[in-house]
Amino acid sequence: MSHLSEHPFCHLLSRSEIQALDAIAESRSFEPDDYLLRAGQEADDIFLIWAGKVAVEIAGRTLQTLGPGELLGISWLEPPFRWKFDARAVERTRTIRLDADEVRRLLGNDEALASRVYRQVNRSLTLRLESARLQLLDLYKGSR
């Protein structure tokens, strides 16, 4: 089995569920300034970051960086399955890549697995929504 079982994305999954995902997982490494995703392209990858740092960007502006233990990208979840942002490695980055088509097929066939994966995605989205809201507040402007 790869590192998959140790990644927080899989913390809610059973051993057999992790094995099912592991069968469609591969390691991918990226050098600084390599792009993992490009806006507009088909969302056929799911990247679980293992080491390094990835910048989520639009029009050359970084919106957020993601690091070890995080899930990169959610556009594989909903049609039209196309990335809305770019993602660039800021430093040398190691990921576990899952095939999005295969993951969707697995989730479609296994409600229990789907429920646990969506719970994990939901946890990740909740944290990011909270962070984005705080970023919008521009808290450091004019305060101490």
Add this chain to the structure above:
Amino acid sequence: MTPDLYRVRSRRRELADTVTLVLEPVGRRTPPRFSPGQFSMLYVPGVGEIPISYSGDPEEREVLVHTIRDVGAVSRALCWLRRGSLLGVRGPFGHAWPLTNAGGDMLVVAGGLGLAPLRPALYHLARHRDSYRRVTLLYGARRPSEVLFGSDLARWADKFAVEITVDRAGPRWRGHVGVVTQLLPALALDPARTLALVCGPEIMMRFVAEGLLQRGLDPERVQLSLERNMRCGLGTCGHCQLGPVLVCRDGPVLSYARTAPLLKVSEL
């Protein structure tokens, strides 16, 4: 308590609206000793008096150092002081950061100008690095050009872990982008041995404290520095009252266990 007379020895512009003043006493006095986290009342004759935390090295005996952001009439007057200008200083006041966790881990979380009241504690932690196990500084700023105390941060990075995150950045920035709370889930943390010192905008402190509680820290082990309208510095005038707490006397450093119920009350 009447102010002592001080002279501006030097002035450094940190940001467009933020200045650090180095103050020396007029006459043969030496400045009073202070502990990291305490504050002075700085008085500009004819303008007014405001509380400002010490931002210098607590082992420095000749001068006092304060970092001030221009947000009102008195802070603006302080920011406009020049070398040689005179001002009044009272203090030190308030409770200090508890730096008593020797042998344990120290986590320092700062946001924006909140790094200034933590800087004396960071000088202390760097100087006494061997007395602590793991020391980590997480610092959030608005953008790369608004990161304060860059040379200190570089020096501290040789002594302990320093992670900087900004709210906005271009592609050249190699650090983190996002709010400082985003750094908490991946942080190596031993909740039973960690003491957290947190300073920044109140909303940021609340989210950091809640994030640390989720990671298993006891609210007594999360210390915040509060900012209120402090006038007398002695706990007599009541201007800085926060429910049952007088921030100038009981704070500014208080545990989250004590402040959490108060911070959640709107308009308090």
